[in-house]
Amino acid sequence: MGVASLVLGIISIVIGVCSSGLLGWLGAILAIIGVILGALGRKDPEKKGIATAGLVCSIIGLILCLLLYLACSACLSGMAASSSI
Numbered sequence: 001m002g003v004a005s006l007v008l009g010i011i012s013i014v015i016g017v018c019s020s021g022l023l024g025w026l027g028a029i030l031a032i033i034g035v036i037l038g039a040l041g042r043k044d045p046e047k048k049g050i051a052t053a054g055l056v057c058s059i060i061g062l063i064l065c066l067l068l069y070l071a072c073s074a075c076l077s078g079m080a081a082s083s084s085i
Contacts, residue, residue, distance in 0.1 A: 024069025041057025
């Protein structure tokens with residue numbers, strides 16, 4: 001489960017950085033699944049390190065995706081408000 005968490009965390013970071021904010025929800029969903037898998041994977045003492053890395057990557061990906069999605073939404077709403085004046 002640790003490897004799956006790490007992969008999902010990396011994918012969510014890539015989606016958060018490369019997308020223009022429109023795919024933020026997809027990255028956030030993948031990151032939430034990665035957080036869950038990372039927390040479950042930390043119970044196995046042999047694979048605790050990779051599960052922790054997956055957990056950290058997933059949390060960073062979740063924060064990044066949500067922040068960039070909110071920033072993109074704010075920019076679009078600002079553009080819509082300024083064009084209606």
